Amino acid sequence: MVRVRDLDPSASPLDYYGSELRQLREAAGLNQAQLGGIVFCTGSLIGQIETARRVPTRDFSERVDAALGTGGVFSRLVGLVLRSQLPSWFQAYAEMEAKAAYISTYQAQLVYGLLQTEEYARAVLGVRKEGDLDARVAARMERQRILDRENPPLMWIVLSEAVLHQEIGGREVMRNQLAHLLSLWGREWVQVQILPFEAGAHAGLQGTFNLLRFEDDPDLVYTEDFVQGHMTANPQALKEGSLRYDHLQAAALSVEDSAALIARVMEERYGHQPGPDGRDVA
Template sequence: MPNIRKLDPTTSPMHHLGAELRRYREAAGLTQDQLGGKVYCTGSLIGQYETARKIPTRRFTMQLDDVLNTGGALLRLLDMALCFQVPLQAKEIDDLEAEAAQAYFFEPSVVHGLLQTKGYAQEVLGVLHKDELSAKLANRLDRQLILERQNPALIWVILGEAALHQVVGGREIMRSQLAHLLAFRDHRAVHIQVLPFTAGAHVGLTGAFTLFRFRNGPDLAFSEGYEAGHLTANPEDITARTLRYAHLQAAALSIQDSADLIARVMEERYGTQS
């Protein structure tokens, strides 16, 4: 069945691009499947582009322009859309995590959601919205299933040392959480580094951010916000965030030294679990 999600072109440039792609396709008298056949993809993928659920590459957009005889209109819209930051809700970020081939996370003061234990996640999510806690907790734990896939994405996480010391939910929950982090030492796809207090001033002082890389789509960068985060595919922003992440990796402890620090904090700060 074709994807006919209703879009408001005034919501964002990416929605405008999707709406225009649909308009050009319908003007050409093509179904999503028929257009997909002409550009060597599925109709479902065309539907995801039309509903702004995915961002097409420039090369693919040029193919669409050629087939639909738009005079390059779609590529011009894509270039404009990539320059804007798009607000995203939590569910949309979950979808990006699930689809990414690689994801790079920086969290200066809290353990990232994909690595949280149930007890830790419950404390974090219940700070303001206890009435919605059950649903939010179930969703967070479901997100972590991507780590158990047969071919999981590459996940790289840099945690600020503060995340190890900030007591969330008490000593037992923290000990369990740090032990859970140590359990990833031999994971084939998850790599954890700790940015120590001794690193001093660093390029991550402005806050948490994420980089997503996809097999069939442009790289994306995501920055956290209180109510909604913001996503960008602007190549200049991606380059700047990639450089920032490389600096953080260089300033952080090695994976082995990070595990040693986590184990030391677990024993010295949280002691033996009762």
């Protein structure tokens, strides 16, 4: 069992978080069970977080801040902790994504991470049985906090129609995911277009890619293979990515027609259907 005194607060954001939690809890004169009772969790969970064996959630952090009167210390730290749970090769991209003023992406198989529901993300991330799934899902949801800013990035997303038909997590999860995409329709800062099957051969056949534009930094293009991601500000790569994206937008359905297609697939493929007993089933 890991002992608290063996932890090095400088080892990782998670270790630092655990060390701070222990120190501030003890300064408040509370044992783990007492703090757990105040924030509606077990003393065991408090101990696991203090010894860096569990990753805290944002909700937990906010409750601990309120209980210990920290002035938001843990609510600020948890962002660093959750980002550290992303794959090491992805962390640099996530940092730049959070700074971007404009994000455009073509997705061939999956809904873009910033627009995934928690259940959809859990199904995607759960394919590989490694690490703490709850922590990885929480890290992906944490990325989406940039959408709640006063000035969120402008986003233009082109999804292959295949994304709508690739059943991830079951029919109910997919229905909720497509409903979430529809809920974004009409918002000025996000536009979703569907590239229909009828488009045939198109500029995105070589795979998914993202373009990030910034107010003060060079633009970036990001791609992934099955091992890791690749981010570059190479002018030729940016020119090629921008050209491909322009062609994809031109071949895709309009935003209005895309919403109509999403709604149709949601009802026809994932809608409620009567079961053998006549009742609706998901």
